Amino acid sequence: MSTPRLEPLAADRWDDAARDAVSPLLSEERRNPRGAGNVVGTLARHPGLTRAYLTFNAHLLLASTLTPRIREVALLRAVHVRPCDYLWDHHLPIAHGAGLTNAEIASVRSGDPDDAVDRLVVRAVDELHGSNTLSDDTWTALSDHFDERQVLDLIFTVGCYQMLGAAVNALGIQPETH
Incomplete structure (x- = not known):
């Protein structure tokens, strides 16, 4: 750090x-x-x-229209591909509280979740990270699983946490000591 x-x-x-x-x-x-x-x-x-x-x-x-579980899958993947250890560590207990197991969290990190919807969310995060957009195939798949408000919340969750991760890293914010 x-x-x-x-x-x-x-x-x-x-x-x-x-x-x-x-x-x-x-x-x-x-x-x-x-x-x-x-x-x-x-x-x-x-x-x-x-x-x-x-x-x-x-x-x-x-107030997101996403379930806490999907939010945490997206958020964890977002702060993994644009690394922010502080946010990853901070959100692990939140992800557990949202129902993710250690194995599921590890699969989000590796990019290969067993769950099809988790895999789709990881793919969307990776596309947003890699090309700053979503492919037509990913857009269609997201639209098959989520309504338009959920897709918007997903896109903005990824962007928000990658922006926050950049700020945390640039500012050198330290983990809590309590």
């Missing part, structure tokens, strides 16, 4: 603007340096950007 380029916002700088910025994703009791964690705590240095990003991210995590 690289050294941090920006540290999370210091406790004495958490003001109403910082607490408001993290409110789209965090409950009131987590709107503080410890509750926010290192990623959100670092983003809180730029309240306007943080509020806008977390509003988007909260939709993908809390």
Whole structure:
């Protein structure tokens, strides 16, 4: 892990603007340096950007039309092909909570899940990563399994987490120590 380029916002700088910025994703009791964690705590240095990003991210995590399982398959594959160890590690317990087994998580990482829908999601992530689009065959297959809102949530989940992974890596955000 690289050294941090920006540290999370210091406790004495958490003001109403910082607490408001993290409110789209965090409950009131987590709107503080410890509750926010290192990623959100670092983003809180730029309240306007943080509020806008977390509003988007909260939709993908809390209001997506995808099942939590499919979201986590897409997200894990996205942060594997555009590597972000922090997000991979952070989402492992979330993936387990969404019903993925260790073997299924390993298959997402290797790119060869046994489940046909998981395999399709992995293929879609790989295409988005490799060519920044989806082939007609993949689009058709996705449309056979998901409605249009789910396809949109899938595409935006991949992009959102790859963008967040780039920020986490570029900023040198460190894993939590608690």
